Amino acid sequence: MNDIIVRSITRIVIPFVMLYGIYIVLHGHISPGGGFSGGALVGSSLILYTLVFGVDKARKKFSHRVSEIAESGGILLYLFVGALGIILSGSFLSNQSAGFPMGELGSLLSGGVIPILMIVIGIKVASTMISLFHILIEEEK
Amino acid sequence: MELLKDVLDHINFIGAVALFVIGLYTVVTHSNLIKRILGINIMGTAIFFFFIAVGNVLEGAPPLIDPDGNSEVVFINPLPSVLILTGIVVVVSITVYSLSLVVRIYETYGTIDQKEIAAIQKGEDYSD
Amino acid sequence: MIEQLPIVNLLLLLLTALVIPLFKKKNFKVTLSLNFAVLLIVWSISVYLLYYVNTEGAFYYRFGNYHPMIGLELLIDPFSTLITFFIMTMVLLIFVYSTSDASDGIHQREYGRYYILMFILLFSMYGIIYTNDLFNKYVFMEILSITTCSIISIKRKKQNYAAAFRYVMLNEIGSLSYLFGVALLYMVTGFTNIELVGQQLETVWQTHPTNIIIAIGFMIVGLGLKAAIFPFHIWLPDAHASAPSSSSAILSAVVVKVYLMVFVKILFRVYGIDILDALNIPSMIMMVGAVGVVMGSFFAIAQNDVKRMLGYSSVAQIGYIVIGIGLASYVGLSVAIFHVFSHGMMKTVLFLSVGAVIYQRKTRLITSFNGIGYLMPISMGAFFIAAIGMIGIPLTSGFISKFNLGIAALEGGSGVYIIVLIASGILNAIYYLPIIIAAFLRDNPEKQTVLSKDKVPILMLAPIVIISLFIVGIGLFPNGLMTLIEQAVNTFKV
Numbered sequence: 001m002n003d004i005i006v007r008s009i010t011r012i013v014i015p016f017v018m019l020y021g022i023y024i025v026l027h028g029h030i031s032p033g034g035g036f037s038g039g040a041l042v043g044s045s046l047i048l049y050t051l052v053f054g055v056d057k058a059r060k061k062f063s064h065r066v067s068e069i070a071e072s073g074g075i076l077l078y079l080f081v082g083a084l085g086i087i088l089s090g091s092f093l094s095n096q097s098a099g100f101p102m103g104e105l106g107s108l109l110s111g112g113v114i115p116i117l118m119i120v121i122g123i124k125v126a127s128t129m130i131s132l133f134h135i136l137i138e139e140e141k
Numbered sequence: 142m143e144l145l146k147d148v149l150d151h152i153n154f155i156g157a158v159a160l161f162v163i164g165l166y167t168v169v170t171h172s173n174l175i176k177r178i179l180g181i182n183i184m185g186t187a188i189f190f191f192f193i194a195v196g197n198v199l200e201g202a203p204p205l206i207d208p209d210g211n212s213e214v215v216f217i218n219p220l221p222s223v224l225i226l227t228g229i230v231v232v233v234s235i236t237v238y239s240l241s242l243v244v245r246i247y248e249t250y251g252t253i254d255q256k257e258i259a260a261i262q263k264g265e266d267y268s269d
Numbered sequence: 270m271i272e273q274l275p276i277v278n279l280l281l282l283l284l285t286a287l288v289i290p291l292f293k294k295k296n297f298k299v300t301l302s303l304n305f306a307v308l309l310i311v312w313s314i315s316v317y318l319l320y321y322v323n324t325e326g327a328f329y330y331r332f333g334n335y336h337p338m339i340g341l342e343l344l345i346d347p348f349s350t351l352i353t354f355f356i357m358t359m360v361l362l363i364f365v366y367s368t369s370d371a372s373d374g375i376h377q378r379e380y381g382r383y384y385i386l387m388f389i390l391l392f393s394m395y396g397i398i399y400t401n402d403l404f405n406k407y408v409f410m411e412i413l414s415i416t417t418c419s420i421i422s423i424k425r426k427k428q429n430y431a432a433a434f435r436y437v438m439l440n441e442i443g444s445l446s447y448l449f450g451v452a453l454l455y456m457v458t459g460f461t462n463i464e465l466v467g468q469q470l471e472t473v474w475q476t477h478p479t480n481i482i483i484a485i486g487f488m489i490v491g492l493g494l495k496a497a498i499f500p501f502h503i504w505l506p507d508a509h510a511s512a513p514s515s516s517s518a519i520l521s522a523v524v525v526k527v528y529l530m531v532f533v534k535i536l537f538r539v540y541g542i543d544i545l546d547a548l549n550i551p552s553m554i555m556m557v558g559a560v561g562v563v564m565g566s567f568f569a570i571a572q573n574d575v576k577r578m579l580g581y582s583s584v585a586q587i588g589y590i591v592i593g594i595g596l597a598s599y600v601g602l603s604v605a606i607f608h609v610f611s612h613g614m615m616k617t618v619l620f621l622s623v624g625a626v627i628y629q630r631k632t633r634l635i636t637s638f639n640g641i642g643y644l645m646p647i648s649m650g651a652f653f654i655a656a657i658g659m660i661g662i663p664l665t666s667g668f669i670s671k672f673n674l675g676i677a678a679l680e681g682g683s684g685v686y687i688i689v690l691i692a693s694g695i696l697n698a699i700y701y702l703p704i705i706i707a708a709f710l711r712d713n714p715e716k717q718t719v720l721s722k723d724k725v726p727i728l729m730l731a732p733i734v735i736i737s738l739f740i741v742g743i744g745l746f747p748n749g750l751m752t753l754i755e756q757a758v759n760t761f762k763v
Contacts, residue, residue, distance in 0.1 A: 091331055136241060
């Protein structure tokens with residue numbers, strides 16, 4: 001879009017939206033939300049960037065290669081954490097019985113393996129949203 | 142009066158079922174493809190609303206433990222919210238898939254109205 | 270170590286689907302051999318689990334070692350291992366066929382995508398059969414629905430997209446109805462685990478009957494939409510029309526059966542025979558199945574396109590399985606599962622041999638089959654064996670399932686269904702025999718009257734021959750399979 005008001009406001013607003021999304025992802029084990037909603041917020045901020053500045057500039061910032069690595073790396077990390085649960089305790093995705101440190105109630109570094117899984121899910125949901133949006137937009141060309 | 146009191150007590154469940162029927166009606170009767178996808182979304186949202194209404198406890202607090210606070214609080218059931226998070230992601234992915242199919246249909250047929258597509262499709266060929 | 274084998278199965282299938290894009294730059298044969306190796310490993314693990322569960326006993330696999338009231342669990346018992354063994358055998362042979370057929374008509378850069386979709390499809394089918402939790406079944410059912418839809422519409426043709434859209438809409442209404450049923454059951458019992466819900470429903474049935482009746486209605490309609498039971502079968506013939514032959518075989522022989530097995534699990538493990546008898550549901554299901562058998566055959570007679578005809582024939586055969594389920598007895602359920610196996614094999618042979626003919630002739634009209642028996646004797650010979658199996662002539666497995674279904678109906682007191690079976694045998698003959706007669710007794714355009722070997726790759730012919738030998742073999746010696754099936758049906762309280 002060529003409107004100067006929209007461009008300036010978007011440049012100011014996008015970092016705050018991303019920060020809020022990352023906050024929701026990191027606090028998934030303490031407050032409502034978690035990976036899915038936080039990832040959707042980060043993805044929406046990238047979609048906003050694409051809508052205002054055009055597909056070509058957005059493609060340069062978030063290319064096909066980055067989304068491939070994010071998606072495949074995300075799943076592999078999730079399965080690796082689950083397999084760690086099998087090796088340590090005998091069941092897929094075990095948390096407390098596998099001996100991961102639980103921490104104290106209510107602090108940021110607690111809950112064993114849950115924060116790692118939330119971060120992985122957040123990255124994956126954000127990259128899925130932005131790559132699907134790019135594919136649907138590019139069909140018109 | 143009894144009937145009105147019953148309806149008002151269970152207004153959440155009645156609202157969820159009404160939304161489900163509205164969504165089903167949209168999918169079945171409208172011929173525009175995008176409206177059908179919206180109908181599926183409305184149906185999904187109605188079912189998630191029903192799940193949340195099941196998990197509600199009257200005068201309950203949100204299910205967050207305060208480590209220094211009172212430990213005798215009545216919480217609402219946290220399990221349905223977790224199930225719904227997964228369900229929302231599933232419905233979103235189905236919506237995205239259907240939307241990409243609609244984009245392809247528009248490219249090949251030039252219209253997104255089911256009746257016009259059926260009229261174009263009458264001359265089908267059997268080659269492979 | 271033995272207890273980790275189910276999760277090893279699931280992880281192997283998912284990891285292969287993730288690893289395939291890495292081999293994009295290499296020769297495609299490396300990808301195919303890797304896929305075949307993984308399928309063979311998963312097949313041998315499934316066979317070993319089948320042997321282990323039948324000799325040692327069933328076991329549970331709990332995720333995260335949580336109690337089943339709050340966690341997820343997988344149930345490995347004779348029923349689930351038998352069905353996964355069936356799925357894997359069929360898909361292994363269809364995979365061998367598809368390595369040479371899928372390259373015909375699909376774009377070069379989409380070969381790898383076809384196999385990624387096939388592996389995710391297998392992963393979700395294994396997940397549906399193993400899991401013991403109602404909501405988890407919904408999630409896997411949605412994954413199966415998307416991947417099946419993609420695997421059918423992978424060729425970029427005009428009529429594909431509208432058929433795929435209708436498929437997605439109808440399947441979505443089905444899944445959401447099933448989910449509504451799960452929500453109603455959760456409201457009354459407070460659990461989503463199948464065994465806990467089954468136990469609770471026996472006591473709750475007296476106090477809250479309305480919820481349970483509505484939940485049964487929604488679940489039967491939802492699963493009926495997905496399993497192509499008669500009034501809800503509309504999407505099936507369109508979906509077969511322009512799909513590659515291997516995906517048609519996977520859809521009609523394996524995917525639809527998985528939904529029927531979910532139907533059996535819900536009816537007999539969650540609700541139990543007491544609630545079903547009180548609502549008179551088994552007789553309704555039998556009537557619906559019988560109508561499906563007759564109407565499916567009627568629609569099949571009127572078709573010009575050979576794949577749509579096979580699609581309507583699937584609808585009719587699924588009617589048989591539904592009659593078997595509706596008998597709600599030990600014998601009826603065993604016959605239904607035997608027909609799942611037998612129809613799976615026969616429909617696979619039919620689709621694969623028709624696919625070989627289409628590979629040669631490039632058209633799907635039935636009139637193109639004139640005289641093709643001389644040019645392609647192996648494919649038409651296999652088609653002949655599968656077709657007489659469908660009609661129900663002795664020496665094939667189709668005869669055994671029809672005969673036992675008639676006996677089970679007579680024992681159950683509903684002898685009138687034998688008339689339906691005989692009538693449908695005649696109707697099946699009306700639309701299968703003309704193809705065979707045309708293939709061997711009419712003149713072909715090349716005017717050839719001497720048998721010559723098929724001009725299709727050997728990898729396409731080998732699975733067709735192997736499965737036809739299985740059809741005749743199980744027709745002659747059904748006892749081994751029947752013992753396994755009886756041990757599986759023993760886990761249901763019928």
